[in-house]
Amino acid sequence: MKKWTPYLLVSPYILHFSVFVAFPVVFSIVLTFHNWNIIAPMKYVGLANYEHLFKDRLFWQAVWNTVRFLIVHIPLQIGVAILLAELLNRTIRGLSFFRAAFFLPVIVSGVVVTILWQQLLSFNSGILNRMLIALSLPRIPWLIDPDVAMYSIAVMATWKNVGLYVILFLVGLQSVPTQYYEAADLEGATDWQKFRYITLPIINPTIFTVVVLSTIGGFSLFVEPYIMTEGGPMNKTLSAVMYIYRQAFQYYHMGYSATLGFCFALIILFVVVIQRRYVEQEIE
């Protein structure tokens, strides 16, 4: 073993980090002060990209769409995941079958899930609307109504991801000693009290994980709106990444799309830090 052995071993990391992390972070900040279409020389524009961003209706629309997505997605995901995990927790028969079934959409590409749901949610021929008709209820314009489309995507994303969170909550639930519940039973606690005062404090860190991962997921939506609605109707499903993609590869505004990427990244980090702080307070 020689002195330089560890450096030889970490050299792939240093090379990869320099090219694909350090350089792009620095270059991204440089780009935000320039206009560039990749072919012509870069043009310094000062803060013009940032000024444009603050007045850009579509940037704010993408932020707002993500917020609307998360408002439905996060509570639904946590609620369904905890419910299913609770059901599985004291299940002996068929546990591995149910677990495997809930997990199936997690491993499949978002492209597959989106194409599938595009058919399920189709206004005229979709299965969900056919079921509504069979129950003599009015059909829902899942993807056509600008005010509904993003919520439909949020439901689909929940269906795709919830299996993973069922597993994470199940791990948490199984770590609760059964004596706690027995003691609570002796005290005559209700199911809700047992959940609130025994279960919830133990699965709180998992809830935080789900909130953070879902937030990051919301800002990373791409194939879902791209395939399902192409950002429409009326840009009401335009996502952060879709807007970056559009500015870069439809208009070749590299400087502006880098500005979008930089600001979305700041928003994500800001939201996650706030969430962490809030959760730490809650735990104390």
Next chain:
Amino acid sequence: MFQTILKYTLLILAALSFIYPFIWMVSASLSSESGLGDLTLLPVDFTWNNYVTVFTKIPLDRAFLNSAFVAVVTTSLVLVSGAMVGYALARFNFVGRNLIFYLIIFTMTLPFQITLIPNYITMVKLGWVDTYLALIVPFALNSLSILLFRQAFQSLPDALIEAARMDGAGEFRIIFQILVPNILPTVLTITILTFMGIWNEALWPLIVIRDESTMTMPQLVTLFSVGGRAEGQLGVKIAAAVMLAIPIVILYLFFQKHFIRSMASSGMKD
């Protein structure tokens, strides 16, 4: 008793809601266009036409080979690079070790939105657009795999390494012939996470590949689905989606427990 029945009813309904759409998808892809809206288990007016149409319109077989090649090569590189760096971090004391560890944590918390456009520009400047290099090299090393390898190597006894060194084994032999066989569960976890991530990735290929003969499956299916080539025929789109899902679902059927454990462990890490 009543509670047990209620519980199983709910569980079965939930399981159906996750499995049935996939069954419907397969049978819809084998049905004629008019049978598509039906809630069926079996195809209505059985036909292979949708698959025939997909394969005549897009080079899905070629895309399958591209996806398989890219996923296998990338996963191998992630394993090799992850083991090297993880071993150095776990087993050596050297100046800069903590710095590298913090850089890895920094990389993991960095939203990809910030590096997306600059990385595309790097690909353009390197002349890698429309090549496999663009699909492989940026993903050839991965922070999570380094951390998992580091953790696994830390748990191995010192005696194992010292004995190997006494025998005069080089560091690479120590890593790959002596240590790695002792941490196969970690290797399997990283293999599953990487392979699945690369197989399902659609955004990056959409950015760096324009030439149809280099496209991966999710990319080709996405473009087929949003472009006009499916001519609004739903069955054809669904058939393309089924083709994209089949390889990973088959792997899942064989390695179910490992998939679940791997994904859960990556979820815990964040």
